[in-house]
Amino acid sequence: MSNHYLALKQHFTQISHFEHFSALGDWDQATMMPMGGSEGRSDAMATLAGHIHGMKTASWLADFIDAAATESLTALEQANLREMKRAVMQANALPTELVEAKTKAAYRCENAWREQRKHNDWQGFKPNLEAVMALVREEAAHRAAATGLSPYDTLLDKFEPGITSARLDDIFRPLRGELPDLIRRVRDRQASEQMAPLEGPFPIAAQEAIGRELMQLLGFDFNQGRLDVSSHPFCGGVPGDVRLTTRYSEQEFAGALLGVIHETGHARYEQGLPLALRGQPAGAARSMGIHESQSLFFEMQLGESPAFIDKITPIINRHLHKSFSAAELTYHYSRVKPGLIRVDADEVTYPCHILLRFEAEKALLDGSLSVADLPDFWSSQMSSLLGINTDGDYRNGCMQDIHWTLGELGYFPSYTLGAMYAAQLRAAMEQQLGPLEELIRQNRLAEVFGWLETHIWSQGSIKGTDQLIQAATGESLSGQYLLSHLKRRYLGE
Amino acid sequence: MSNHYLALKQHFTQISHFEHFSALGDWDQATMMPMGGSEGRSDAMATLAGHIHGMKTASWLADFIDAAATESLTALEQANLREMKRAVMQANALPTELVEAKTKAAYRCENAWREQRKHNDWQGFKPNLEAVMALVREEAAHRAAATGLSPYDTLLDKFEPGITSARLDDIFRPLRGELPDLIRRVRDRQASEQMAPLEGPFPIAAQEAIGRELMQLLGFDFNQGRLDVSSHPFCGGVPGDVRLTTRYSEQEFAGALLGVIHETGHARYEQGLPLALRGQPAGAARSMGIHESQSLFFEMQLGESPAFIDKITPIINRHLHKSFSAAELTYHYSRVKPGLIRVDADEVTYPCHILLRFEAEKALLDGSLSVADLPDFWSSQMSSLLGINTDGDYRNGCMQDIHWTLGELGYFPSYTLGAMYAAQLRAAMEQQLGPLEELIRQNRLAEVFGWLETHIWSQGSIKGTDQLIQAATGESLSGQYLLSHLKRRYLGE
Structure with missing residues (x-):
């Protein structure tokens, strides 16, 4: 059984669904959006980015990644777990205040x-x-x-x-x-x-x-x-x-x-x-x-x-x-x-x-x-x-x-x-x-x-x-x- | 003080940010999206709809709405609280299984x-x-x-x-x-x-x-x-x-x-x-x-x-x-x-x-x-x-x-x-x-x-x-x- 891996996979699929809208919002802003839409768009994009960041830094992820590593995984799944770990590590690397200050x-x-x-x-x-x-x-x-x-x-x-x-x-x-x-x-x-x-x-x-x-x-x-x-x-x-x-x-x-x-x-x-x-x-x-x-x-x-x-x-x-x-x-x-x-x-x-x-x-x-x-x-x-x-x-x-x-x-x-x-x-x-x-x-x-x-x-x-x-x-x-x-x-x- | 009302207001602003993408996704699908994008879009829209539904049915909302009603609110704020209550009631009206079966x-x-x-x-x-x-x-x-x-x-x-x-x-x-x-x-x-x-x-x-x-x-x-x-x-x-x-x-x-x-x-x-x-x-x-x-x-x-x-x-x-x-x-x-x-x-x-x-x-x-x-x-x-x-x-x-x-x-x-x-x-x-x-x-x-x-x-x-x-x-x-x-x-x- 690979319950932890499956839960992680589902979670990352959900993340990709939110990233879908982030990509759509970026494209639309560059090609279609009228100037007057920019304030509403940037507010919405900020909330979306915060939500995605929250999903990538959820406190349960580290334990699940460790547990998944002990499950019987295919080579593809192992590669995916490695990239999940990398994504979580990247997302957790910076304290929120620093991200905000830099932004x-x-x-x-x-x-x-x-x-x-x-x-x-x-x-x-x-x-x-x-x-x-x-x-x-x-x-x-x-x-x-x-x-x-x-x-x-x-x-x-x-x-x-x-x-x-x-x-x-x-x-x-x-x-x-x-x-x-x-x-x-x-x-x-x-x-x-x-x-x-x-x-x-x-x-x-x-x-x-x-x-x-x-x-x-x-x-x-x-x-x-x-x-x-x-x-x-x-x-x-x-x-x-x-x-x-x-x-x-x-x-x-x-x-x-x-x-x-x-x-x-x-x-x-x-x-x-x-x-x-x-x-x-x-x-x-x-x-x-x-x-x-x-x-x-x-x-x-x-x-x-x-x-x-x-x-x-x-x-x-x-x-x-x-x-x-x-x-x-x-x-x-x-x-x-x-x-x-x-x-x-x-x-x-x-x-x-x-x-x-x-x-x-x-x-x-x-x-x-x-x-x-x-x-x-x-x-x-x-x-x-x-x-x-x-x-x-x-x-x-x-x-x-x-x-x-x-x-x-x-x-x-x-x-x-x-x-x-x-x-x-x-x-x-x-x-x-x-x-x-x-x-x-x-x-x-x-x-x-x-x-x-x-x-x-x-x-x-x-x-x-x-x-x-x-x-x-x-x-x-x-x-x-x-x-x-x-x-x-x-x-x- | 109107702490509960303010928390509710902030929550509904966040909901509107997610609804921003729901509106954008709908518009884009009808005007811009190539046919091949429909599966990815509908998956992403379903996740987004679920998230918005989750935000409108969050278990703390009912208590906060009750508590806000006792706070000192302007007429506008009272009207807004009434509409919040209506939105939460509408979102909670149906069991998830029924929503899914109907969909x-x-x-x-x-x-x-x-x-x-x-x-x-x-x-x-x-x-x-x-x-x-x-x-x-x-x-x-x-x-x-x-x-x-x-x-x-x-x-x-x-x-x-x-x-x-x-x-x-x-x-x-x-x-x-x-x-x-x-x-x-x-x-x-x-x-x-x-x-x-x-x-x-x-x-x-x-x-x-x-x-x-x-x-x-x-x-x-x-x-x-x-x-x-x-x-x-x-x-x-x-x-x-x-x-x-x-x-x-x-x-x-x-x-x-x-x-x-x-x-x-x-x-x-x-x-x-x-x-x-x-x-x-x-x-x-x-x-x-x-x-x-x-x-x-x-x-x-x-x-x-x-x-x-x-x-x-x-x-x-x-x-x-x-x-x-x-x-x-x-x-x-x-x-x-x-x-x-x-x-x-x-x-x-x-x-x-x-x-x-x-x-x-x-x-x-x-x-x-x-x-x-x-x-x-x-x-x-x-x-x-x-x-x-x-x-x-x-x-x-x-x-x-x-x-x-x-x-x-x-x-x-x-x-x-x-x-x-x-x-x-x-x-x-x-x-x-x-x-x-x-x-x-x-x-x-x-x-x-x-x-x-x-x-x-x-x-x-x-x-x-x-x-x-x-x-x-x-x-x-x-x-x-x-x-x-x-x-x-x-x-x-």
């Missing part, structure tokens, strides 16, 4: 930041960020006490279970070593190429029709999801009803389409999570890095590959009534140029933005960097990584992202972890199925998705992160696959 | 009905309806024991607090007596008029633009609400974010527009509920009949009045690129014709459909009518009220509505109560502000809405139903105002 400070910081950033107002922003950082350090200390990890590692672990900063140092080292020179070489090579810009305007209805056709091509199930518009693209909803968004500009269409392809990667992961574990902790996506690996596999490995651009060029031309060549689209998709802003960065320079933030977070957490010294640190890192001086430009420097205003440290590495996982997954897939370019040209995309479904999507959180990647690729995460991918695509090496 | 039987009956109705399959439908009716009788017996009311009156009281079937008999008597002859006279009068049909097609985008412009004219606040499409028009959402829907046909536009005007009446009531009592039982709409009075005031008293049709004719023509005259629109808006289907009925014949259902419900509840005898009863009532024989036509007879399949008896009278309240409110408003036709022609709609806001919307559930109508109109509900309105509009009397 309040983050809200104040983010709200003021929206104006301060526009005015490059570092002096106004600094004390707010200092207040948030002080609470983040407190959070990390509490989590460190609960987990035995180092303070910064506990923050990483929230998003990428199992990763440590020592391991990230190792994985990131080759990128840090090779990227600056690689970028210079790519820039030199691209300097000789010249093509005219793509002439717009591009009607939004046509862009949306292209997006839907690409989603279909990428196997998105519209019976189990939607495409809408929001000011920041995201993939939300619940596994049986996955809702992704993009944003359109009439002047430029690649951004919206790459956004759709990116979010479709997230969406297929969610749609492909194991049905038998739906609502259970082990049935959820493994980590932020793995999630990002799916979106970046779709966007970068697949979406920006020459064969895929060949395939979608007629679709784009048909809806836009244009006659762009695949070479033109490829040209504009693949420009590499160091810039100030992370979210605007290309595939090659993007990791530099993450390496900088990772170093800053480590130093902010261990106290070797103060908030006051952050702008100088930023400028010196940007200089050495991308050859850009950011002195005095706070708005496009350390004030550009929302993450730190919210006290979310430890999240940034996920972006580059995702790019590295994606490149490594592609290499493993190609070992088994043959070159991705060939699979695309031979209309064998279903095999590509089948491989991802088998090795990643259907695995949910059954395995640990490292175990998942080992099982899928035969080895632990390595930064070399991303470097090889970039050299092959941008230098023909 | 199950209703689900089975409704699901099968969707097909059975298409095939006029009375024999298949009958046993399912009998099962539902048996449980409705059980429900009524439980409610009667808890309230001291008669079984059918307890069902009426769910939707129209304070009403009884004896009182409805009195109010409906003049309608039953006068309507059949009135309909004949209107039909005779209209027989001499002839106009060609309005030539379509009418593009849906243009109809939607008209709808939005009419909503604005009717004072709908788009900062606090939305207009969308669903297969059955409704008004949902929450007071700060009221979401109404309509449905469009390219062949005919009056249906969609009258639907928008109707739902805007519901919406303005919701948007105008007392802000100070938001989330509290006394801050909610008073009853289904009062709610329907607002939608019917907007649709029938206002929307179908000659001055209003004059005002909106240019708007309609501008969007549709037509040159209809107000007389043409009025002609097509005001045809009176007895028909089989309640939801298609005009203002004059509609009450007959309700009188029939009210008689049937009374008889089904007191046992004098069996489900088996329902079709004969239906046909004989349709004959005497509308001169229509429905023998053998179950699909367009007693199988036409969803209400009974769901076990919702007691709801139907609300529709005609609403029409009667609306006519009576108009008469009282005209005593103070002058003829509605003049107010419309003089662009004084804001005064009309101001009057409704003062007397109905801002009152929420502070007063009882009868008290509310007495305060607004100087007397209790009377059926005479509706009859006078119909005679004036359709016979010029």
Whole structure:
């Protein structure tokens, strides 16, 4: 008999039902809700979040988890129990007063930041960020006490279970070593190429029709999801009803389409999570890095590959009534140029933005960097990584992202972890199925998705992160696959 | 001190936060959700409903309500406590097993009905309806024991607090007596008029633009609400974010527009509920009949009045690129014709459909009518009220509505109560502000809405139903105002 396990399973199913409404509330707020609804929504969301937190910190859970561990469980059930334990531990890590204090400070910081950033107002922003950082350090200390990890590692672990900063140092080292020179070489090579810009305007209805056709091509199930518009693209909803968004500009269409392809990667992961574990902790996506690996596999490995651009060029031309060549689209998709802003960065320079933030977070957490010294640190890192001086430009420097205003440290590495996982997954897939370019040209995309479904999507959180990647690729995460991918695509090496 | 009252108030605010998601889930399901999301949604909605039910039946509530009654409360607080007591009593009225059995039987009956109705399959439908009716009788017996009311009156009281079937008999008597002859006279009068049909097609985008412009004219606040499409028009959402829907046909536009005007009446009531009592039982709409009075005031008293049709004719023509005259629109808006289907009925014949259902419900509840005898009863009532024989036509007879399949008896009278309240409110408003036709022609709609806001919307559930109508109109509900309105509009009397 496994009575305690069954009671826990039922409890977590109920939690997932409340989380269903939390996901719906978030999606609706970003896509549908009129401004006047925000006060009522935020009150309701706060009550819901409190209720879910209460369910995850119920005092009987610890005893039930211990008792369930002595019951006769299948391997799946054991994995689920492990993830339940992790969820309960995470929920219990912080005292309520700290959660409330951090929520309040983050809200104040983010709200003021929206104006301060526009005015490059570092002096106004600094004390707010200092207040948030002080609470983040407190959070990390509490989590460190609960987990035995180092303070910064506990923050990483929230998003990428199992990763440590020592391991990230190792994985990131080759990128840090090779990227600056690689970028210079790519820039030199691209300097000789010249093509005219793509002439717009591009009607939004046509862009949306292209997006839907690409989603279909990428196997998105519209019976189990939607495409809408929001000011920041995201993939939300619940596994049986996955809702992704993009944003359109009439002047430029690649951004919206790459956004759709990116979010479709997230969406297929969610749609492909194991049905038998739906609502259970082990049935959820493994980590932020793995999630990002799916979106970046779709966007970068697949979406920006020459064969895929060949395939979608007629679709784009048909809806836009244009006659762009695949070479033109490829040209504009693949420009590499160091810039100030992370979210605007290309595939090659993007990791530099993450390496900088990772170093800053480590130093902010261990106290070797103060908030006051952050702008100088930023400028010196940007200089050495991308050859850009950011002195005095706070708005496009350390004030550009929302993450730190919210006290979310430890999240940034996920972006580059995702790019590295994606490149490594592609290499493993190609070992088994043959070159991705060939699979695309031979209309064998279903095999590509089948491989991802088998090795990643259907695995949910059954395995640990490292175990998942080992099982899928035969080895632990390595930064070399991303470097090889970039050299092959941008230098023909 | 009023500690118990404050604890109750806080508890009901929390309940309203969960009800926020229940409203959002309903709206989303009808307008946005892909089919594949329905299983996950219905599981989540069931958990949420159970949680809300649990909060309303918490064992400490009765003691707190008793204790609060001894505290020093304002008149508003006393009204709120009275409504809390009513909500708790309603939630506790039925044993959980009965609620579950009824939900199950209703689900089975409704699901099968969707097909059975298409095939006029009375024999298949009958046993399912009998099962539902048996449980409705059980429900009524439980409610009667808890309230001291008669079984059918307890069902009426769910939707129209304070009403009884004896009182409805009195109010409906003049309608039953006068309507059949009135309909004949209107039909005779209209027989001499002839106009060609309005030539379509009418593009849906243009109809939607008209709808939005009419909503604005009717004072709908788009900062606090939305207009969308669903297969059955409704008004949902929450007071700060009221979401109404309509449905469009390219062949005919009056249906969609009258639907928008109707739902805007519901919406303005919701948007105008007392802000100070938001989330509290006394801050909610008073009853289904009062709610329907607002939608019917907007649709029938206002929307179908000659001055209003004059005002909106240019708007309609501008969007549709037509040159209809107000007389043409009025002609097509005001045809009176007895028909089989309640939801298609005009203002004059509609009450007959309700009188029939009210008689049937009374008889089904007191046992004098069996489900088996329902079709004969239906046909004989349709004959005497509308001169229509429905023998053998179950699909367009007693199988036409969803209400009974769901076990919702007691709801139907609300529709005609609403029409009667609306006519009576108009008469009282005209005593103070002058003829509605003049107010419309003089662009004084804001005064009309101001009057409704003062007397109905801002009152929420502070007063009882009868008290509310007495305060607004100087007397209790009377059926005479509706009859006078119909005679004036359709016979010029």
